[in-house]
Amino acid sequence: MEAWMGKILRVNLSYGDYHIEEIDPDYLRPYLGGRGLGSKILYDEVDPQVDPFSPENKLIFMTGPLTGTGAPCSSRYMVITKSPLSGTIACSNSGGFFGPELKFAGYDGIIFEGVADEPVYLWINDDEVEIRSAAEFWGKTTHETEDFIRAKIENKYLAKEIRVASIGPAGEKLSRIACVINDKNRAAGRSGVGAVMGSKKLKAIAVRGTGKIMLPDKEAFHKAVLHARDVIRAGPVTGEALPAYGTAVLVNIINEAKILPTNNWQVTYFETANKIAGETIAETILKRPKGCFACPIACGRLTEISDPQNTGMGSPKYFKGEGPEYETVELMGASCGIDNLAAITKANYLCNEMGMDTISAAATVATAMELYEKGYLPEKDLGLKANFGNADALIILTEKMGKREGIGDIMAEGGYRLAEQYGHPELFMGVKKLEAPAYDPRGVQSMGLQYATSNRGACHVRGYAIANEILGVHVKTDPLITEGKAEMVKTFQDITAVIDSSGLCLFVALATNFLYEEIQSLINAASGAGYTVDELVSIGERISNLERLFNLKAGLTKADDTLPKRLLEEPGGPKGDVCRLNEMLPEYYQLRGWDENGVPTTDKLSGLGLQ
Amino acid sequence: MIRLKIDHGKCTGCQECETACSMKHYTNEVNPKKSRIRVFEDEEEQRFFLIIAGPTTTAECTSKFDVVIAGQQYDGCTLCRSSCPARPWFTEPDTGVALKCDFCGDPPDPHCVKVCEKGALSIMEI
Ligand code: SF4
Ligand code: SF4
Numbered sequence: 117m118e119a120w121m122g123k124i125l126r127v128n129l130s131y132g133d134y135h136i137e138e139i140d141p142d143y144l145r146p147y148l149g150g151r152g153l154g155s156k157i158l159y160d161e162v163d164p165q166v167d168p169f170s171p172e173n174k175l176i177f178m179t180g181p182l183t184g185t186g187a188p189c190s191s192r193y194m195v196i197t198k199s200p201l202s203g204t205i206a207c208s209n210s211g212g213f214f215g216p217e218l219k220f221a222g223y224d225g226i227i228f229e230g231v232a233d234e235p236v237y238l239w240i241n242d243d244e245v246e247i248r249s250a251a252e253f254w255g256k257t258t259h260e261t262e263d264f265i266r267a268k269i270e271n272k273y274l275a276k277e278i279r280v281a282s283i284g285p286a287g288e289k290l291s292r293i294a295c296v297i298n299d300k301n302r303a304a305g306r307s308g309v310g311a312v313m314g315s316k317k318l319k320a321i322a323v324r325g326t327g328k329i330m331l332p333d334k335e336a337f338h339k340a341v342l343h344a345r346d347v348i349r350a351g352p353v354t355g356e357a358l359p360a361y362g363t364a365v366l367v368n369i370i371n372e373a374k375i376l377p378t379n380n381w382q383v384t385y386f387e388t389a390n391k392i393a394g395e396t397i398a399e400t401i402l403k404r405p406k407g408c409f410a411c412p413i414a415c416g417r418l419t420e421i422s423d424p425q426n427t428g429m430g431s432p433k434y435f436k437g438e439g440p441e442y443e444t445v446e447l448m449g450a451s452c453g454i455d456n457l458a459a460i461t462k463a464n465y466l467c468n469e470m471g472m473d474t475i476s477a478a479a480t481v482a483t484a485m486e487l488y489e490k491g492y493l494p495e496k497d498l499g500l501k502a503n504f505g506n507a508d509a510l511i512i513l514t515e516k517m518g519k520r521e522g523i524g525d526i527m528a529e530g531g532y533r534l535a536e537q538y539g540h541p542e543l544f545m546g547v548k549k550l551e552a553p554a555y556d557p558r559g560v561q562s563m564g565l566q567y568a569t570s571n572r573g574a575c576h577v578r579g580y581a582i583a584n585e586i587l588g589v590h591v592k593t594d595p596l597i598t599e600g601k602a603e604m605v606k607t608f609q610d611i612t613a614v615i616d617s618s619g620l621c622l623f624v625a626l627a628t629n630f631l632y633e634e635i636q637s638l639i640n641a642a643s644g645a646g647y648t649v650d651e652l653v654s655i656g657e658r659i660s661n662l663e664r665l666f667n668l669k670a671g672l673t674k675a676d677d678t679l680p681k682r683l684l685e686e687p688g689g690p691k692g693d694v695c696r697l698n699e700m701l702p703e704y705y706q707l708r709g710w711d712e713n714g715v716p717t718t719d720k721l722s723g724l725g726l727q
Numbered sequence: 728m729i730r731l732k733i734d735h736g737k738c739t740g741c742q743e744c745e746t747a748c749s750m751k752h753y754t755n756e757v758n759p760k761k762s763r764i765r766v767f768e769d770e771e772e773q774r775f776f777l778i779i780a781g782p783t784t785t786a787e788c789t790s791k792f793d794v795v796i797a798g799q800q801y802d803g804c805t806l807c808r809s810s811c812p813a814r815p816w817f818t819e820p821d822t823g824v825a826l827k828c829d830f831c832g833d834p835p836d837p838h839c840v841k842v843c844e845k846g847a848l849s850i851m852e853i
Contacts, residue, residue, distance in 0.1 A: 118755075184757065185746070185757055186743060186746030186747065186750065186757050213742070220758065220759070220760065271813075271814075271815070273804070273805070273813065273814040273815060273816070274814075274815050276767060276805070277760075277815060277816075300770075325760075326758070326760040326815075326820035326821070327758065327760075327820075328749075328753070328756035328757060328758035328761075329756065329757045329758070330755060330756055331750075331755045331756060331757065332755065333755065334750050334754070334755045334756070337750075338747075338750065341842075342842075345842075345844065349844070403773040403774075404736075404739070404773055404774060405739050406739055406740055407739035407740055407741030408741070409741065409742055410741055410742060410743045410746060411739075411741050411743075412741070412743070412844035414739035414741060414844075414845070416739075418773040420773065436770075436771075436773060
């Protein structure tokens with residue numbers, strides 16, 4: 117089968133050795149690659165009860181069959197492990213150029229086992245694989261790490277060709293909200309995967325690949341690619357909104373729908389939202405859009421700000437970097453009551469450099485602000501007055517979190533553990549200890565079900581129902597009703613699992629009618645594997661169920677499929693409603709073929725080949 | 728005769744031109760390292776440079792020079808179009824064969840231009 121490289125690199129950090137394994141096509145086919153294959157390997161090899169920071173936990177980097185092929189948005193790889201933040205299965209997705217480079221080096225993925233004695237990084241130059249010391253740059257930021265590794269390479273032209281994924285100080289210090297950063301500003305953000313990398317004392321992976329990805333018939337593939345690009349160009353979101361304004365184009369749209377979390381979700385409308393919106397970013401700080409590998413959308417934003425406050429990171433006067441994206445600008449902005457775009461952007465750069473997930477970091481600051489304003493978190497612990505709207509507090513707390521200094525030490529554990537420490541876990545806005553992204557389910561009911569049931573906790577990119585509920589991408593639905601939402605969430609979750617396994621970026625599904633048929637035609641044209649649509653649909657369902665099984669074995673129960681009290685009990689959103697989760701959840705279980713406790717039935721499992 | 732015109736301001740660094748170029752010149756494979764067009768990011772200035780492979784040279788230049796673009800100094804060897812033994816690009820990694828843009832054949836049919844979504848590449852008649 118073309119498109120896959122057919123090889124996985126298995127690195128044992130405890131022994132300091134590695135070997136290359138062939139992938140059995142029969143093992144691969146029902147899981148496709150990426151998220152599916154990585155989750156299957158984790159499920160088969162790691163006890164779900166394992167301590168995420170123990171040597172027995174594994175850290176898996178996995179690409180999909182389309183990664184690197186040049187199919188539109190084919191930049192993606194996944195990081196799969198057991199999450200130290202939520203205790204669930206974690207699989208974080210990232211774009212940029214690292215994933216494709218890994219394939220050009222000849223590998224579909226890497227499995228890291230054990231723990232290194234001393235800080236190391238993995239060097240891959242095609243067949244040349246080496247575990248090297250990272251002692252010299254342990255403690256450095258992700259940007260410094262990448263520069264350092266490049267500078268060590270003798271031929272400076274060759275150095276330009278490597279791609280690096282690394283952790284920053286946050287990951288080294290086992291912050292449960294640490295991410296893996298590749299290509300300096302792209303993040304496998306959620307679930308604390310960077311902390312697992314830190315626990316293994318693995319600072320970075322540097323890769324260069326000069327090999328090829330095989331195709332069965334290049335003319336047919338080229339045709340499929342051009343067609344998919346036409347579909348993406350024709351979609352109003354993918355063809356116009358995202359290229360022009362990036363993901364932050366959502367700020368005004370979500371605010372108009374009155375579902376924009378403000379002041380830690382106490383309010384759902386932010387008066388001055390336009391000051392932090394994508395349109396304003398484009399007019400002020402945007403230098404240039406940046407695309408990930410083979411991406412016709414290019415939603416990435418290369419930006420530059422004058423430093424609003426010198427916190428000692430990077431150059432003192434100017435700051436350059438990428439971002440902010442929608443979730444970042446919203447949660448660091450409205451959710452913290454802040455409309456200072458420069459300050460938000462700087463806090464975003466800090467997160468990228470220190471290797472912290474911007475969603476979790478921002479939501480944790482917002483939680484701290486509410487705890488402070490309600491008098492639960494004293495100023496003497498915080499070291500400052502953290503009232504909503506205080507942009508300095510955002511930057512200072514972000515930096516403290518990255519360094520685990522002062523209050524930053526507990527904040528680095530995430531919003532749940534912070535709120536619990538100060539006696540008010542109900543002020544944590546998330547599910548399964550994962551901080552929620554920036555859409556209030558009280559005005560978009562399906563997202564409540566999505567947050568409650570997503571296998572990694574409150575997450576938008578496991579089933580982006582916003583596409584239909586608010587944006588009307590494929591069909592416009594009424595976001596305020598609960599009828600039909602269980603079906604919708606299930607459908608979105610399953611197709612997302614397929615996209616995440618294919619190596620495509622989830623944003624392809626924001627193009628009108630970019631559904632299973634489009635994905636199928638790209639995968640088959642690239643691989644010759646002849647997947648049917650039915651087969652792909654069942655792959656999505658299989659992955660959702662496999663992840664669920666992992667979580668159940670890890671000790672999670674139906675009681676974890678819930679939402680913060682605020683969303684279930686305090687009216688909010690456009691019509692002053694609550695999220696009526698109880699109207700959707702039983703139906704969702706039933707559609708999934710799960711019993712009333714949310715446990716997959718034997719029938720369901722054997723139907724999916726999971727028995 | 729045609730030439731390729733580059734508008735650096737429009738490039739987003741996506742490398743799709745590289746995949747298309749390699750796919751055009753080889754049987755059923757994608758390999759950007761065998762592309763006759765390469766894109767490099769200038770992190771400082773936050774922009775992208777496109778280099779299209781020109782004539783080959785058998786030895787590295789003895790005199791080095793810098794190129795100044797918009798007040799910013801660049802190492803001339805990074806921007807040079809030659810297939811040169813000093814650098815890994817514009818040389819087939821497995822065989823060492825030098826690569827040069829051939830406008831995708833005769834008549835010219837530049838695949839990189841075709842796939843560039845952002846209009847950074849166009850054809851110029853001369
Ligand atoms: S395809 Fe266009 S935008 Fe992408 S790297 Fe090439 S020239 Fe730049
Ligand atoms: S014109 Fe053809 S050969 Fe020349 S760089 Fe573009 S794709 Fe490659």
